[in-house]
Amino acid sequence: MDALNEFVLTNGDRLWTWIILPLLAVLGIYFTVRSGVVQFRMIPEMFRTLTNKTPRDENGEPQSVSAFQAFTISAASRVGVGNIAGVGTAIAIGGPGAIFWMWTMAFIGGASSFIESTLGQAYKVRDKDGFRGGPAYYMQHGLKARWMGILFAVILIICFPFAFSSLQANTISATVSSSFGGEISWIPWVVGAVLAVLTGLVIFGGVRRIASVTQAVVPAMALLYLLVGLVIVGMNIEQLPVVFASIYTQAFGFNEVVGAALGTIIMTGVKRGMFSNEAGLGSAPNAGATAAVTHPVKQGLVQTLGVYFDTFLVCSITAFIILVSTPDLAGAGRGIELTQGAIVSNLGSWSNVLLSVIIFLLAFSSIIGNYYYGESNIEFITTSRKALTTYRTLVVVVIFAGSIASADLIWNTADGIMGLMALVNLVAIGLLSGVAFKLLRDYSQQRKAGLDPVFTRARLPEVTGIQCWEDELSVTGPIDLPVKRR
Structure with missing residues (x-):
């Protein structure tokens, strides 16, 4: 097992160092420049589109999930153990400076997130829900490369509902076991069984049940965790200037405390950041495409806001909890242990139970979001109901197995698979980015004219492969027709 773990770790590091990181940086900067820094310039528009009314069908029912529900589905996947255990791991390996690179890549990745989610909306298809x-859909319809879509879909299914979800289950199990002193051997088995049952109850109910669950859970768990973080930061407010100084000063050089060279600091921040916010990874477009909106750019903006919500809010709170509480990182634990130790040292042993509840909400919502990503890609490969039922059953089994598996091997395997998934998606959005820029230009022109933007295929006749967006009536619905169009 140790040899397998070392093999996965070594080759995963090579993939990230020589291919993924340079491609992420180059494309992110290119998208930022070509879009006129859309990820910063249109922040007010992100909040406006988040609460847009959902277009309705001829029966007066929502055409699909709302913009906010799509945001919560993607946030459910984004906001998970990466925000607690992942940030703890980043700080333990790369020191405080890793947080600077996590922030930097979140900002640059915001442009990539905008491009991929806009494309996800543009090339979406209709289904019964x-x-x-x-990405699989814009690879097939935009690039005319179904083989590429199938390759991406297979990698995503292995990565999210299997590798990442087992990691979420493992973290829940480890946290609950730690709350009981880590001495009761049967706890992971019980936790795994409970998680498997709860997951099955939700995922066999379809996307609308998933949306209703995440819409309730995500805001509650985020607010609870942010409140805990603010209390701890407030208790150590005098340490805050020192924390900010360490984040910036240790981002560019050797960190004597944890022995992290510059390359390790950058790589750790980028990998853990991407695991958490998923910008450019190709996961969020699966959620963004489910939304019923009147213009593809609206979900591009909403999903970019999701990157900021994940990294600048939730990840940052974890970093501050650790750094204000553990100024000396020498010999500190990794992952969830580091975060857990920081919280308990401030709030007392009772907070172990509170953290277990938070971890459960974070990780369970991620499991649900990850499952949906897999379902969307299973349906891309085949419409067989038997295949979907088999997939759902396997997800439940993996959740149980992940609760009792080795955490190190799961983390390293997830990193490697995530790198492959990012590579395929980044190539696709690089080739299709021109379509997203045209959509952004169309959106901006309509906004300048004082309109709530509505997109139809006729507005960009040169773009082929678009499956929906036939006319204004199908986009806006018969109930919410615009009062004036140009």
């Missing part, structure tokens, strides 16, 4: 789409 509303809409579905994502």
Whole structure:
């Protein structure tokens, strides 16, 4: 097992160092420049589109999930153990400076997130629950490369509902076991069984049940965790200037405390950041494509806001909790242990139970979001109901197995698979980015004219492969027709 773990770790590091990191940086900067820094310039528009009314069908029912529900589905996947255990691991390996690179890549990745989610909306298709789409769909319909879509779909299914979800289950199990002193051997088995049952109850109910669950859970768990973080930061407010100084000063050089060279600091921050916010990874477009909106750019903006919500809010709170509480990182634990130790040292042993509840909400919502990403891609490969039922059953089994598996091997395997998934998606959005820029230009022109933007295929006749967006009536619905169009 140790040899396998070392093999996975070594080759995963090579993939990230020589291919993924340079491609992420180059494309992110290119998208930022070509879009006029859309990820910063249109922040007010992100909040406006988040609460847009959902277009309705001829029966007065929502065409699909709302913009906010799509945001919570993607946030459910983004906001998970990466925000607690992942940030703890980043700080333990790369020191405080890793947080600077996590922030930097979140900002640059915001442009990549905008491009991929806009494309996800543009090339979405209709299904019985509303809409579905994502990278596999824009690879087939935009690039005319179904083989590429199938390759991406297979990698995503292995990565999210299997590798990442087992990691979420493992973290829940480890946290609950730690709350009981880590001495009761049967706890992981019980936790795994409970998680498997709860997951099955939700995922066999379809995307609308998933949306209703995440809409309730995500805001509650985020607010609870942010409140805990603010209390701890407030208790150590005098340490805050020192924390900010360490984040910036240790981002560019050797960190004597944890022995991290510059390359390790950057790589750790980028990998853990991407695991958490998923910008450019190709996961969020699967959620963004489910939304019923009147213009593809609206979900591009909403999903970019999701990157900021994940990194600048939730990840940052974890970093501050650790750094204000553990100024000396020498000999500190990794992952969830580091975060857990920081919280308990400030709030007392009772907070172990509180953290277990938070971890459960974070990780369980991620499991649900990850599952949906897999479902969308299973349906891309085949429409067989038997295949979907088999997939759902396997997800439940993996959740149980992940609760009792080795955490190190799961982390390293997830990193490697995530790198492959990012590579395929980044190539696709690089080739299709021109379509996203045209959509952004169309959106901006309509906004300048004082309109709530509505997109139809006729507005960009040169773009082929678009499956929906036939006319204004199908986009806006018969109930919410615009009062004036140009």
